[in-house]
Amino acid sequence: xxxxIERFKAELLLARKITHKNVCRVFDLHxxxxxxxxxxxxxxxxxxxxxxxxxxxxxxxxxxxxxxxICSALAEAHAQGVVHRDLKPENxxxxxxxxxxxxxxxxxxxxxxxxxxxxxxxxxxAYMSPEQAEGKPSDARSDIYALGLVLYEMFTGQPAxxxxxxxxxxxxxxxxxxxxxxxxxxxxxxRIDRAIQKCLEKDPKKRFxxxxxxxxxxxxxxSFPRETAQPQLPLHL
Numbered sequence: 001x002x003x004x005i006e007r008f009k010a011e012l013l014l015a016r017k018i019t020h021k022n023v024c025r026v027f028d029l030h031x032x033x034x035x036x037x038x039x040x041x042x043x044x045x046x047x048x049x050x051x052x053x054x055x056x057x058x059x060x061x062x063x064x065x066x067x068x069x070i071c072s073a074l075a076e077a078h079a080q081g082v083v084h085r086d087l088k089p090e091n092x093x094x095x096x097x098x099x100x101x102x103x104x105x106x107x108x109x110x111x112x113x114x115x116x117x118x119x120x121x122x123x124x125x126a127y128m129s130p131e132q133a134e135g136k137p138s139d140a141r142s143d144i145y146a147l148g149l150v151l152y153e154m155f156t157g158q159p160a161x162x163x164x165x166x167x168x169x170x171x172x173x174x175x176x177x178x179x180x181x182x183x184x185x186x187x188x189x190x191r192i193d194r195a196i197q198k199c200l201e202k203d204p205k206k207r208f209x210x211x212x213x214x215x216x217x218x219x220x221x222x223s224f225p226r227e228t229a230q231p232q233l234p235l236h237l
Contacts, residue, residue, distance in 0.1 A: 005029070005036055012038065015105035017080045022073035024093060024103035040103070045095035048150070052089055057157035060189070062098070064218060067151065069100035071215040074147070078140040078211065082108050085138055087146040088127040089153065125169035126159060130202050133170040141204040144214060148199025148207075155192060156184040160200065174202070192218060 008029060015026045025041040048066070051058065058066070070092060077084060084091075084105055093101040123132050129145035132138050152160040160178035163169040178200065182193040195217040201207045208214040 008036070008038075011105070011108055014082055014108055018073075018077050018082060018105065020073055020076040022069045022100050022102060023076065023105075024101040026105070041101070043093045043095050043101045043103075045093055045101075047090050048092040048094060048154075049089035051094060052153060052157075057185075058154045060155065060192070063151075063154045065098070066092075066094065066100050067147075067154075067218060068215060070102060070147065070150075071211040073100065073102040074140075074143055074211045077102075077105070077108075078143070083138055083140055084108055084143050084146070085132065086123050086127070087143055087150065088124050089150060092150070125163075125166040125173070126161065128170055128173055129204075130174045131204060133173045139204070140210065141207045144199050144207050144211060145201075145204075147211070147214070148196050151192075151196050151199065152178065152181055155188055155196070156181050158184060177202075189220075191220065 012026050012029055019025070024043060027039040027041070030037050030039060074084065074087075082105065084102070085108060086104060087102070091102065091104040093103055095101065123129075125133070127146045127149045129138060129142040132142055149160050161169055161172040161176065163172055180193055181196050182188050182190070195208075195214060198217070199207055199214065208217065
């Protein structure tokens with residue numbers, strides 16, 4: 001299908017704008033007779049999905065290290081005018097040094113385009129924002145919603161929503177609110193619980209306006225004691 005190939009070529013050109021250590025690089029689209037193939041950076045490791053299936057969740061400290069890198073990757077993409085629109089554990093790779101690589105911007109769309117046009121319903125229902133499920137324009141805050149769903153699963157060990165069909169799952173994104181993360185994992189710090197719930201607001205205006213603000217909300221606030229005057233010491237010391 002030439003039209004499909006042309007669409008992917010356009011999307012790959014968009015994805016190539018993102019050059020960041022936490023983004024899996026896309027190099028080119030090649031044709032081998034009837035077959036089309038995408039040349040991408042090789043990452044030796046596994047997906048976040050594989051980690052979740054093996055352990056059921058991620059320890060808080062390690063998870064926050066990974067989330068910081070995911071936020072950094074998305075911040076660069078958003079700065080370049082690119083919305084991922086399909087962020088999910090399958091598209092987050094962890095290499096052998098515990099470095100994160102966000103991949104598959106194949107259905108990414110420029111912020112300028114999606115701000116003025118209604119997009120088709122594209123994405124994965126389990127990690128789809130309400131506006132995507134309704135076929136409405138999506139922007140960086142749609143990625144923040146998806147990241148909230150990823151965080152929910154990382155730190156509770158279970159997805160925020162479950163349903164028997166993709167359509168039912170998409171409708172839950174639009175109409176239902178998941179249980180608070182701390183009701184599933186009582187040991188989860190309150191700041192993490194609040195941050196995830198803010199990511200999952202149905203109204204994009206109520207979410208974090210940027211991934212940088214989300215990252216700041218996840219970072220523990222450390223207070224240092226007030227400095228006191230030190231006694232004067234002899235110069236020869």
